[in-house]
Amino acid sequence: MSEQILKVEHFSVSFDTYAGEVQAVRDVSFALNRGEILSIVGESGSGKSVMTQSLVKLLPAPPARIKSGKVIFDGQDISGYRFKQLRQIKGQKIAYIFQDPMTSLNPTVKIGKQVTEGLLAHASVSRQEARRKAVELLRSAGIPNPDKRMEQYPHELSGGMRQRVMIAIAIAMQPQLLVADEPTTALDVTIQSQILGTIKDLNRSLGMAVILITHDMGVVAGMAQRVMVMYGGRVVESGAVRDIFYHSAHPYTRSLLAAVPRLDADSTAPLEHIVGSPPDMLAPPAGCPFAPRCRYAMEVCRSHMPGRTELGDGHDTYCWLCDSRAGETAQAFLRGERVVHSGTE
């Protein structure tokens, strides 16, 4: 049995629209170990959700189209699997929790049925058994009075409770991988920590690997072992949480970290932010996608995508500043100075 539960190689996903091809995910490669929590961070539109949902082809195709790449799950290449074959993976081995619990449950179906139908689809159990199991699942997802909840509809539950129902649905078959796509973005902060606590407990007790997509660097620090930073459909940096937080080697990651508001900062100072907006994926830049917003951008950054630089211990970055030929600018970057290159607007 391999240590790796998931290995993604050169994965690219595009949307065919009337305006042209939107290259949402471009050449993403990463691996995930069994029982590990990997956090994917990056601003909206960086391709995090599209990438993870395309692993088992959850996006309607057309318009979504997987252009290339391999998805090796539990030793098997599932990238060529069709709908029928993927049914043996979805819900059973890879489960999903989505961002908005208000819309990800069917408003016209009782909670009970929404939990049991996954069980009935995969395990050969009777309705009574499935029902009993569902009550158990709801309880282990932290829902009080699960018997009563079974007969209720989603609109009768609060947002936090609905997200717990989503968790119960996701862990029904004890999956080896849980993809939690911003599971707490739509919830308030106290509920957020409870939900994350539940996910972490399940990760420990079931040995389930987790891909946690989030905007919140605080969540990353508290939950994940490893972090992958995405920008403009590409991976720009990945590594252990400590390496990313303390030895980040990519200007984008540093900007993200700098944008986290600090309690000890001067309260009258303006909040840090990254100037500009993410690239238009209809016509992605030829070079590094972050170059137009990067303080340290050099000529080469605009024309050529940097290759991977291994910094050791699985800490990889994709930035020209790590190239030995980068010279002065790189030195300035490492010192943390601001450099505005002649070519930068």
Next chain:
Amino acid sequence: MKLLKFILKRVVVSVIMIFCLVTISFFLVKLIPGSPFTSEKMQAGNKAAIYAYYGLDKPVYEQYFTYMKNLLHGDLGTSYKIRGVTVNEIIRTAFPYSLDLGMRAVAFALTMGLLLGIVAAYQRGKAMDTFTMIVAIIGTSVPSFIMGFFVQYLFAVKLKWFPPAEYTSFAHTVLPTFALGLGMLATIAKYTRTSMLEVISSDYVKTADAKGLSKFRIIVGHQLRNALMPIITLLGPMIASVITGTFVVENVFAIPGLGRHYVTSVQGLDYTLITGLTIFFAAFLVLMNLLVDIVYALIDPRIGLVE
């Protein structure tokens, strides 16, 4: 209990609505120039006798009260033009034909329309989708009198597959059902397609897919129910207008339904028949809308029955 209260409330509102409608249509028809007997050649004395016989010589308000009193007893009065026959009898003999044809047309349109709409949504941009759109365009843009004559000519006169007219056996019902149902089918298919496509990209369908459910379960268990809402709204008035009789299709296929009475009663100023049919149709429309509201509440738990 909640349902019963809701129905009761709606019935009371409906009765008031129908009362207003009766009043308005009673006076409106009297405002039309002429009288039911203007075209007939008769001596002045006879005319007066006929007017007196039907109570038309009395003041209008008195006629109104008499009419309302009779209506409360369920009596819609006597037809002026079809001598010696009451409006109740006309409806009793003609309505079963219209109802039968209407129900067949609705069943045909609903099953085929939903099926085409669903398949089209799933095959978006492919051959079945194009086919459905063509059916939808033909169904909505070709008027039923042209469609009626066309299918009659092609399948009855030329191919001789079905009898051309009358309404006595199953074979007789096929062509009128098709002619009457096609327009509805087109509308239903078009709405189903749009609404299915809307639902396909919703989050809960993605959740259902992520559970590893079969295509069938995803469609029937999660999409259809939510996609049906706009179609149910459509269906209420559609069914009401179709089963209370349609002039054109019944005329083309010589079916003794209620449809022709709508036209002939107005042409002949048959006061009682006009008002009677208006009440009948209105009652049906109100009933269908009530049913739609109840079905709504049954399908979508978020819609409470309290207004």
